[in-house]
Amino acid sequence: MRLRSEQKNAIIEKLQDYYYTEHEKELGIIGAENLYDFFMKNCAPLIYDLAIEDAQGVILQQFESVREDIEVLKKR
Template sequence: MLNLKLPREEKENLIQSVQAYFEEERSESIGSIGAEALIDFMLKELGPYAYNQALADARKAIQDRAAQLEDDLYGLEKPIRHLR
């Protein structure tokens, strides 16, 4: 099970962002405890999706780079002349 822990400073910044979002977008106030609970819930629910997508992105980047390296290696090959 993915258990994402954020450093306290980052979590405090997120709490403030959630509070600002609720105030600006919904004209509602949300306390820091409510905002933190929402963040914890969203991390628990969305974390695995974000994690899996990050892995897929990393896998694709590695595959692309490996293909480029293979092309580069073929480009380094020297022609061989066959003597008869």
């Protein structure tokens, strides 16, 4: 998964802010980029797959609703 440069930079800033808030220490740009790379490699694919599964569930529910509406319209 690739993000735009400004999105990546925003996440890196949030990581640095979080680290400072939690540990009262500065997290340098290299450390923050390494942490970002770790999450993108190990966590992002799992989160992406869960989002796809959620979207699939919504689409299947909508399809079922449309199918039920069509059945009501049939003249028997």
